[in-house]
Amino acid sequence: MYVIEYLTLERQHASDIMLLSLIMTSAEEQVLEANQDFYTALQDLKLEEMEALWLHDDWVRCVRPEWDMLEGWDAVREGWQKLFESIRYIRITMTVRSLQAEETVAWVCCTEKIHSASAGKFDSSHQDTTNIFKKENGNWYMVHHHSSLRYSSQTQGEHRELVQ
Amino acid sequence: MYVIEYLTLERQHASDIMLLSLIMTSAEEQVLEANQDFYTALQDLKLEEMEALWLHDDWVRCVRPEWDMLEGWDAVREGWQKLFESIRYIRITMTVRSLQAEETVAWVCCTEKIHSASAGKFDSSHQDTTNIFKKENGNWYMVHHHSSLRYSSQTQGEHRELVQ
Numbered sequence: 001m002y003v004i005e006y007l008t009l010e011r012q013h014a015s016d017i018m019l020l021s022l023i024m025t026s027a028e029e030q031v032l033e034a035n036q037d038f039y040t041a042l043q044d045l046k047l048e049e050m051e052a053l054w055l056h057d058d059w060v061r062c063v064r065p066e067w068d069m070l071e072g073w074d075a076v077r078e079g080w081q082k083l084f085e086s087i088r089y090i091r092i093t094m095t096v097r098s099l100q101a102e103e104t105v106a107w108v109c110c111t112e113k114i115h116s117a118s119a120g121k122f123d124s125s126h127q128d129t130t131n132i133f134k135k136e137n138g139n140w141y142m143v144h145h146h147s148s149l150r151y152s153s154q155t156q157g158e159h160r161e162l163v164q
Numbered sequence: 165m166y167v168i169e170y171l172t173l174e175r176q177h178a179s180d181i182m183l184l185s186l187i188m189t190s191a192e193e194q195v196l197e198a199n200q201d202f203y204t205a206l207q208d209l210k211l212e213e214m215e216a217l218w219l220h221d222d223w224v225r226c227v228r229p230e231w232d233m234l235e236g237w238d239a240v241r242e243g244w245q246k247l248f249e250s251i252r253y254i255r256i257t258m259t260v261r262s263l264q265a266e267e268t269v270a271w272v273c274c275t276e277k278i279h280s281a282s283a284g285k286f287d288s289s290h291q292d293t294t295n296i297f298k299k300e301n302g303n304w305y306m307v308h309h310h311s312s313l314r315y316s317s318q319t320q321g322e323h324r325e326l327v328q
Contacts, residue, residue: 105269130310146294148312
């Protein structure tokens with residue numbers, strides 16, 4: 001299990017990657033970078049960054065707790081665009097729980113602690129996430145993102161709080 | 165998009181597969197079968213069927229709405245065992261929303277309508293699911309299952325009902 005606390009504010013992930021690179025294959029390193037690029041784009045609220053890291057194809061899918069399933073790149077792009085227009089701030093502490101890289105497909109299983117703010121509202125949640133990447137022309141592109149509110153037997157009833 | 169209504173009670177899926185096979189590759193057909201084997205095992209409440217279709221490795225993961233994330237085959241097996249001991253009946257109408265098969269990895273994005281019964285309690289839910297399969301020794305094994313309660317903007321507030 002790779003454990004990477006991903007804190008954009010402190011930009012610590014470069015040193016984490018250096019430590020991990022001692023035990024990771026080149027493909028795993030590239031996938032880890034692609035996975036982190038996704039969280040950077042999300043935290044930066046930058047649609048062009050998000051556009052650059054997804055494969056623009058009809059069969060990509062995106063599942064998030066408060067969206068209908070988004071099917072195809074046009075719908076996925078629109079989903080991120082609406083999210084970025086509606087929230088002002090999002091910070092995610094992401095932990096990689098497993099990373100598997102085959103020749104042209106890789107998937108990352110993560111947990112996320114999310115704090116976000118939109119007009120007058122703050123939201124916190126813990127989520128479990130499956131990210132799938134596909135290698136095309138030497139680059140790993142996101143093709144599937146499935147995120148869901150985390151169940152925890154230890155914190156059941158507390159895992160989602162809404163402060164207004 | 166492949167649309168397959170999977171109804172174990174009526175055993176209709178063989179004819180659905182015949183229709184789909186006209187437009188599917190051999191790998192896609194095999195993955196579709198492996199995916200259906202998973203739902204058959206789940207509906208049959210048969211642990212040995214579930215054991216046969218998962219890869220027994222430390223890095224497999226299983227995320228379901230009312231479990232902690234299960235990490236590694238031993239934990240995943242125990243999760244299914246407990247589920248099968250606690251419920252008496254489960255029926256799932258599964259719709260495949262996308263299926264992608266590369267050389268050794270495939271993933272299926274599905275929606276599920278679930279009706280289940282345990283001691284004196286009936287439960288219904290709609291879920292979105294990501295299933296990942298890995299090909300080893302010519303067979304496709306499940307290596308990742310991520311299922312979450314479905315958000316729907318059309319049925320928000322109605323997507324989960326509990327009848328006691």
